[in-house]
Amino acid sequence: MKFPRQGLYAITQPENKTITQVVKDVEAALRGGATVIQYRDKDPLDAPQLANLLLDVCHAYDAPLLINDSVELALTVGADGVHLGRDDGEIAAARRLLGADAIIGVSCYNDVKKAQAMAAAGADYVAFGRFFPSGSKPLAAAAEIISLQRAKQSINVPIVAIGGILPENGGQLLAAGADLLAVIGGVFDHEPESAARAYQALFNHQRE
């Protein structure tokens, strides 16, 4: 499955939820227009079981499922790809294990040079952030919106922005060069279908 060129990239919020609730919430986000889902779970009870269920629901909506942090889990469940941060291993190793068609995304924080190097090394997207204070990751370091502009001028793979993104503040990130908006709280702190739908106008606007 291909990584989308634009859209809402919803990231799971499994804390204090049952597996059934996480799957329901993700399906609601997909109904609301999310184009890609990341399974992010820092305290998993049964990660393979939940990831398998998420994979089925994502594929029913033609959306890829990426696994945060773990190439091993992505391989175990046959997920569409993986998201790697600075502590999560190298692209080359992930590519060797997951294959040429896997989607591999990398965190670049506020570092445009790193993003250029990661794209050259085969990343399928590069992610910058956090742009706004994030309740989901309060200690994430701040990134500057101008980094999106610089990245857009020199990088051909999709650019993802993350961190405290709401329908009210996402437009400026898209205007600066982001292609996808990665969101946890803005979707899953609310009823996920209508929350996801609220981002859609930002992307429709981009196409006009």
Ligand SMILES: Cc1ncc(COP(=O)(O)OP(=O)(O)O)c(N)n1
């Ligand atoms: C799309 C996207 N962008 C950035 C991150 C953050 O990755 P990382 O820095 O490894 O932090 P954790 O998410 O693992 O806490 C992400 N997960 N997804």
Ligand SMILES: Cc1ncsc1CCOP(=O)(O)O
């Ligand atoms: C994983 C991650 N990396 C930087 S900010 C963040 C959390 C994003 O969540 P939210 O959309 O709730 O701010």
Ligand SMILES: [Mg+2]
């Ligand atoms: Mg990580």
